[in-house]
Amino acid sequence: MLAKQRAQIDAIDQKLVQLLEMRLKVVEEVAVIKKENQLPIFDKAREANLLAQVALKVEDSTYTGAIEEIFQYLLKVSKEQQKASMEKGTGL
Known part of the structure; x- marks a missing residue:
C-alpha cells in the first residue's frame, strides 16, 4: 500500500x-x-539573507514554515561544525 511512496522517500533521503x-x-x-x-563563526546578515532566499525558493507555501525550520537547524549544525573544526585546528 505504501511501498511506492516509501521507496520515493528512501530515494530522496x-x-x-x-x-x-x-x-x-x-x-x-x-x-x-x-x-x-x-x-566570527556567526554572520547575522548572511543567515538572514539565506533564510530569506530559502523562503523565496519554496514553491508550495504550505511547506515554507517547515523548510525554514529545517534550514534554521541546518545553520545551527553548521555553526557547531565550524566551532568544533576551529577548536580542533582541523578542517581539510
Missing part, C-alpha cells in the same frame, strides 16, 4: 544525505578560511 555531506565538507572549508582570517 539518499540524495539528501549526499547533499548534506557535501554541504558539511564546504562548511569545513569555511571554518578554515574563517580561522585563518579571524572571522
